[in-house]
Structures are given as structure tokens and as C-alpha cells.
Amino acid sequence: MKKKLLYAEDDSTLAFLTTDSLEQYYEVVHFTNGKEAFEAFGHEAFDLCILDVMLPGMDGFELAAAIRKCDIEVPIIFLSAKTLKEDRIKGLKLGADDYLVKPYSIEELMLKIEVFLQRSQKQASVKNVTYSIGSFVFDPENYSLIKDGQSIQLTEREAALLKLFIENKNTILKRENILKQLWGTNDYFMGRSMDVFISRLRKIFKEDENIRIENIPRIGFKLVAP
Structure with missing residues (x-):
């Protein structure tokens, strides 16, 4: 069909x-x-x-x-x-x-x-799998972060980015590799969009002092979490 x-x-x-x-x-x-x-x-x-x-x-x-x-x-x-x-x-x-x-x-x-x-x-x-990250539970299939019973809705791209970070927790990810792996291109526009997504994730994770997305100058990013 x-x-x-x-x-x-x-x-x-x-x-x-x-x-x-x-x-x-x-x-x-x-x-x-x-x-x-x-x-x-x-x-x-x-x-x-x-x-x-x-x-x-x-x-x-x-x-x-x-x-x-x-x-x-x-x-x-x-x-x-x-x-x-x-x-x-x-x-x-x-x-x-x-x-x-x-x-x-x-x-x-x-x-x-x-x-x-x-x-x-x-x-x-793919069967739905959830991830624990600090005081949050991440549901990648439904694009949501849950904390204290409250659900925070993410966009599909934000969810894909967060999933990649969690799967490589406490490891430096190169900026160009993130863009190519998730969206197939390392162009300026996608890079700007990724920065917007990361900024929103950082605002969400401010509620848990044990979670942070570090900017590694001229290299990329690292999700630091327990």
C-alpha cells in the first residue's frame, strides 16, 4: 500500500x-x-x-x-x-x-x-525504552521528560539529541558528529538549530544540579549526569 x-x-x-x-x-x-x-x-x-x-x-x-x-x-x-x-x-x-x-x-x-x-x-x-537521568525519566518514544509526575514535552529533534547524549553520557561528543549522525549534515543552519535545542534542554535540567550539558570549546558537548 x-x-x-x-x-x-x-x-x-x-x-x-x-x-x-x-x-x-x-x-x-x-x-x-x-x-x-x-x-x-x-x-x-x-x-x-x-x-x-x-x-x-x-x-x-x-x-x-x-x-x-x-x-x-x-x-x-x-x-x-x-x-x-x-x-x-x-x-x-x-x-x-x-x-x-x-x-x-x-x-x-x-x-x-x-x-x-x-x-x-x-x-x-522499536519497543519503548525509558532512561533514568538524575531525577528525570526520559521517554524517547513519546518525546517527553518526566519529573515528579510532571511531563515536559520535547520536539522530535530535541528528543533525538537527548537520546544521543544519554547513550554517550559523560563522554565528549564532537559537534560535527552529532549533526551528521542525527540529521545527516553539518551545515550552518542545522548547527544553529542544535544550539537552540541544547539551550532548551539546559533550561529543563536546571531543576537538577547533578545534570549539565557542558560546552567543550572548539570540540563539542558533554552530558554530565549520574
Whole structure:
């Protein structure tokens, strides 16, 4: 059975070309309006979402935020003519898995789709394992940290980063290795996004003085924890 993609794009020419290419391999449901796309998401099951940023009704950032409130696992790929690093970082902070700048190649888009679909399938087949870290319990499958019965929700990228830190606790991890292992690239934008994720994790762990994420100058980071 073909995987089902939600595709939100209001440029009719680009939408036709992209849909025509993707439909050879996937079931593509196309929307030209952000609100209509979100309404459909609430009634249908989608395996991946591809969102233009500039959409009528509800823009791509608003749509992604709304989708994330309903589903923290479905992969989201942004497509946008917006090239500012602030826009890309904003998209990733909302929980998107990638941000492709227009004009993009269909081959690159299809490669990204396959990577994220395979990752989702792999995650679904792995039995849930929790980790104890200081006074926290980390649930990587549900992207959450639990302390004193209170759950703190993480984004998928924050959870992936924390899992890598915990699996290499008290060990220095090189910055470039973290980026390549988790996101397949060591570019500037992903690096900035990672810094944002680490900053949030540090704020969360301030509640436990035995946990800290150390910055190792010109090398990387180390999670220090009991």
C-alpha cells in the first residue's frame, strides 16, 4: 500500500509538477489552503506532511504548529522561497524535520521523504525504552521528560539529541558528529538549530544540579549526569 502524503501548496504550476512526480510512488492529497489541509489532517491518517510556508487561510508555520499539537510523530517537510536563516530555524523549532528552499529538485525531495518515512517505520517497530537521568525519566518514544509526575514535552529533534547524549553520557561528543549522525549534515543552519535545542534542554535540567550539558570549546558537548 502506498504511503499517504499531505501536500499543501498554493502555486498551481509547482503543485502540479510536484504532485505528478510524487504520485508515481505515493498517494498525494493536495491542498491549496492551510485551513483545509488542517481540517483534512484531523479526519484522515497521513504518513508525512509537505508544507509550503506561504499559504492562504493558515500559513505553513501555523499549520505545522497545529499539526504538532495533534501528532508529535508525523514527519513534516517545509518547502519555501523564504531563504532567511531565521525562517528556517523557526520551522525547525516548530518540530519540522527539514526545510527545503525553492527551487528544489524533485529528486532531493523524494530522498528526504524516503529517509523520514523509513525512520518513522523503524521507530514504530522499536519497543519503548525509558532512561533514568538524575531525577528525570526520559521517554524517547513519546518525546517527553518526566519529573515528579510532571511531563515536559520535547520536539522530535530535541528528543533525538537527548537520546544521543544519554547513550554517550559523560563522554565528549564532537559537534560535527552529532549533526551528521542525527540529521545527516553539518551545515550552518542545522548547527544553529542544535544550539537552540541544547539551550532548551539546559533550561529543563536546571531543576537538577547533578545534570549539565557542558560546552567543550572548539570540540563539542558533554552530558554530565549520574
